[in-house]
């Protein structure tokens with residue numbers, strides 16, 4: 001989560017909301033990929049931290065299935081990212097702050113644990129939540 005927070009800080013330089021993500025290898029010892037929001041920087045509406053980190057992890061493994069991997073993200077995933085997490089077959093999602101307005105991993109929706117889907121990653125929330133949320137409130141305060 002510390003690495004994801006560092007990654008989140010990088011988003012601000014491009015004018016993006018500070019959210020960062022990393023993907024850990026199945027044994028948990030290696031960071032396969034990282035990503036931060038790049039929507040403003042790239043003009044890509046899907047350039048959320050989680051999607052970018054998942055794409056890079058898949059490229060690193062040469063395989064779209066990220067079975068066994070863990071995605072760590074500073075903010076609760078949105079519906080798009082929750083869908084991408086299910087599609088990628090990650091085993092675990094760890095997030096920091098809850099997103100009460102748009103969260104899709106327990107707050108507004110719970111897409112990642114929807115029993116109608118064929119893959120449901122384990123969810124761990126609240127890891128360094130205060131630090132994750134502080135990055136966001138500081139960012140929006142300066143806007």
Ligand SMILES: [Zn+2]
Nearest residue numbers: 048078080081
């Ligand atoms: Zn998202």
